[in-house]
Amino acid sequence: MKSSLLWLGIAIVVALLAVAAIAYGAVPLEARAVLDALSGRGDPVTVAIVRTLRLPRAALALLVGAGLGMAGAALQGALRNALAEPYLLGVSGGAAVGAVAAVAFGASGPFVLPLASFAGAALAIAVALGVARASGGRADPRVLLMAGVIVGAFANAAIMVLLANAPPNAVRNALWWMMGSVADAGWLTVGWLSIYVTLGGALLLWFARDIDVLALGEESAAALGVDADRSSRTIFLIAALLSAATVAAAGLVGFVGLVVPHLVRSFGVRRHRALIGGAALVGAGLVVAADLVARLARPPGELPLGAVTALVGVPFFLVQMRRLS
Amino acid sequence: MIIFEGAVIRYPRAAVTAVDSVSFGVPRGALTAVVGPNGSGKSTLIRALLRLTPLAGGAITIDGTALAQLDRRAFARRVAVVTQREALVFPLPVWEYVALGRHPHDNPWGAAPMRSDASIGAALDRAGIGALADRGTDALSGGEWQRVRVARALAQGGEALVLDEPTTFLDIAHEMAMFELFSRLAHDGMAVLLVSHHLNLVARFADTMVLLHRGRVAAAGTPAAVMRVDILEEVYEWPLLITRDPAVGAPALLPLRNRGLRSPTPIP
Numbered sequence: 001m002k003s004s005l006l007w008l009g010i011a012i013v014v015a016l017l018a019v020a021a022i023a024y025g026a027v028p029l030e031a032r033a034v035l036d037a038l039s040g041r042g043d044p045v046t047v048a049i050v051r052t053l054r055l056p057r058a059a060l061a062l063l064v065g066a067g068l069g070m071a072g073a074a075l076q077g078a079l080r081n082a083l084a085e086p087y088l089l090g091v092s093g094g095a096a097v098g099a100v101a102a103v104a105f106g107a108s109g110p111f112v113l114p115l116a117s118f119a120g121a122a123l124a125i126a127v128a129l130g131v132a133r134a135s136g137g138r139a140d141p142r143v144l145l146m147a148g149v150i151v152g153a154f155a156n157a158a159i160m161v162l163l164a165n166a167p168p169n170a171v172r173n174a175l176w177w178m179m180g181s182v183a184d185a186g187w188l189t190v191g192w193l194s195i196y197v198t199l200g201g202a203l204l205l206w207f208a209r210d211i212d213v214l215a216l217g218e219e220s221a222a223a224l225g226v227d228a229d230r231s232s233r234t235i236f237l238i239a240a241l242l243s244a245a246t247v248a249a250a251g252l253v254g255f256v257g258l259v260v261p262h263l264v265r266s267f268g269v270r271r272h273r274a275l276i277g278g279a280a281l282v283g284a285g286l287v288v289a290a291d292l293v294a295r296l297a298r299p300p301g302e303l304p305l306g307a308v309t310a311l312v313g314v315p316f317f318l319v320q321m322r323r324l325s
Numbered sequence: 326m327i328i329f330e331g332a333v334i335r336y337p338r339a340a341v342t343a344v345d346s347v348s349f350g351v352p353r354g355a356l357t358a359v360v361g362p363n364g365s366g367k368s369t370l371i372r373a374l375l376r377l378t379p380l381a382g383g384a385i386t387i388d389g390t391a392l393a394q395l396d397r398r399a400f401a402r403r404v405a406v407v408t409q410r411e412a413l414v415f416p417l418p419v420w421e422y423v424a425l426g427r428h429p430h431d432n433p434w435g436a437a438p439m440r441s442d443a444s445i446g447a448a449l450d451r452a453g454i455g456a457l458a459d460r461g462t463d464a465l466s467g468g469e470w471q472r473v474r475v476a477r478a479l480a481q482g483g484e485a486l487v488l489d490e491p492t493t494f495l496d497i498a499h500e501m502a503m504f505e506l507f508s509r510l511a512h513d514g515m516a517v518l519l520v521s522h523h524l525n526l527v528a529r530f531a532d533t534m535v536l537l538h539r540g541r542v543a544a545a546g547t548p549a550a551v552m553r554v555d556i557l558e559e560v561y562e563w564p565l566l567i568t569r570d571p572a573v574g575a576p577a578l579l580p581l582r583n584r585g586l587r588s589p590t591p592i593p
Contacts, residue, residue, distance in 0.1 A: 209431060215414065219410075222376065224425065224426070225429040265415065271421060
């Protein structure tokens with residue numbers, strides 16, 4: 001009872017944030033006008049702003065946050081690592097390389113782009129885990145993080161190489177995208193991302209109980225009938241798919257996957273089914289809020305979304321890091 | 326009944342065979358203890374039972390079925406293992422933790438909750454920690470945590486319980502309480518396999534002892550048959566004395582001062 005009230009409250013906050021994201025922007029709109037525009041009535045300019053700019057932008061922010069939140073919750077549990085998240089593990093970086101490579105070779109669209117990202121993300125997580133394991137990093141969560149940061153740095157370099165031969169305009173777009181942005185949201189992107197996020201989220205919820213057991217460690221997982229190697233590989237791949245899809249849609253938005261699961265745990269949620277579900281909701285709210293900040297901080301200009309989430313996430317990371325040692 | 330039949334286990338890149346042709350059985354209704362010096366292969370046997378390390382030869386069977394033929398969940402429904410170490414990165418309430426013992430029975434969307442709740446409650450009671458159900462695993466003493474881990478194993482509901490050094494770090498009262506619990510569970514009909522360093526307690530409580538030495542069985546049988554000066558001095562490479570436990574008459578071991586005559590071989 002208490003927990004359902006809590007979730008209802010959070011859902012309302014997220015909904016209010018989404019409404020605010022539609023109402024506030026370069027042109028402020030009345031709540032009334034927003035509601036009219038949503039149903040297609042009123043001033044045609046307002047209708048156009050709401051329906052083709054702000055609504056898809058808010059929807060994209062919600063989806064990106066949900067995807068990153070769920071991926072972070074799953075990675076933290078399966079890796080038994082309170083610092084794990086797609087961006088810090090280099091998974092997002094790998095996804096970005098995949099996406100930039102696809103674009104550089106002239107490919108794009110709802111299938112090629114996310115799948116190229118996914119290939120990059122899967123490769124990145126395999127390399128990060130392989131490096132961490134080779135250096136005996138199972139015991140210390142920070143070793144995996146170091147491996148992830150190195151993979152991320154390599155990904156950055158790879159992107160720079162790819163961009164070196166691109167036309168200046170493409171470089172500018174790519175840089176903006178690498179800083180994370182939902183500004184260019186369109187319904188097509190929202191459409192395919194919603195499919196990936198729903199699919200990946202459903203798969204993670206299906207495997208949530210295995211994540212509960214994986215979080216106890218390899219030996220205890222084996223004692224409870226879970227093949228830790230196989231099961232965690234599956235979960236890494238799903239988390240990589242989720243992260244890759246968000247990167248393909250909105251670029252590198254860091255730290256959401258780190259902050260969100262900790263927030264949800266602070267509400268007393270422990271089991272991963274509830275944790276992943278809660279992370280979807282809280283993540284959605286967080287990214288919508290971050291995008292609002294990005295738009296309202298310095299109008300009519302905008303801050304990069306990834307910069308806003310990093311400004312929140314880095315201090316948070318440092319606090320978590322301190323707690324570890 | 327768990328049977329190790331000529332089990333051979335080699336770790337990759339290791340010069341020596343960790344476990345070499347080890348055979349013994351763990352019958353129901355009895356407490357079977359595996360003892361031996363550090364590095365004698367005790368925990369390796371447990372890892373093989375959990376299929377974390379492959380068998381290079383021989384077989385392990387559970388009630389006549391080869392381990393390799395059982396799927397992991399079916400194994401976990403029959404045999405519950407409490408591993409040597411377990412530290413939670415994300416603490417859980419004790420009830421939730423013990424509930425994870427039901428994992429091998431759950432379908433992904435949840436089992437019949439009534440039956441599970443009853444099993445969890447019963448497991449907490451049998452382990453004597455009913456009062457801790459709402460506590461967090463990060464707010465437990467070492468002794469409480471070990472009991473909570475045993476409760477999770479009991480919630481698995483199998484007929485066999487395997488414990489790898491469950492009483493290391495426990496004080497006398499908690500250690501005795503654990504041994505009493507294992508002996509009660511065995512005499513209630515479970516097959517209990519206990520890996521321990523505490524020879525004197527094992528000699529008092531176990532029905533059968535299996536003494537491992539460098540991966541081989543050095544002696545096996547009743548405590549009286551295994552707790553012999555010649556055998557134990559050879560295995561532990563230390564002078565000792567076997568006496569009688571004045572309370573129950575079981576054999577008891579006293580290590581003697583070593584007058585510089587011998588020192589244990591380093592663990593490979």
